[in-house]
Amino acid sequence: MDLTEIIERTKRDMAAITGLPPDTVSRLDPGEHGWTIGIDMIEHKSIPRTQDLIASFEVLLGHDGKIQRWRRTGRFHRAQGGEG
Secondary structure, eight states: OOHHHHHHHHHHHHHHHHSOOEEEEEEEEEETTEEEEEEEEEEEOOSSGGGOEEEEEEEEEOTTSOEEEEEEEEEEEGGGTTOO
């Protein structure tokens, strides 16, 4: 499985798990037991878009690309860029 497939599968799987649309993959790190992915999901769309509420998740995948565990690591408004 290549990196593009891993990312797309993770977006699809996290959307199914959380019911939230994916926004951005912020990191992808290989590890001894698989992959760790940082992914941002849209919790609430707003107008203007800069006020969208974004949830950040850390997802641990096995070598087969399947989700082993996940956790929400934070929430922020898009204008904050994940720093708030």
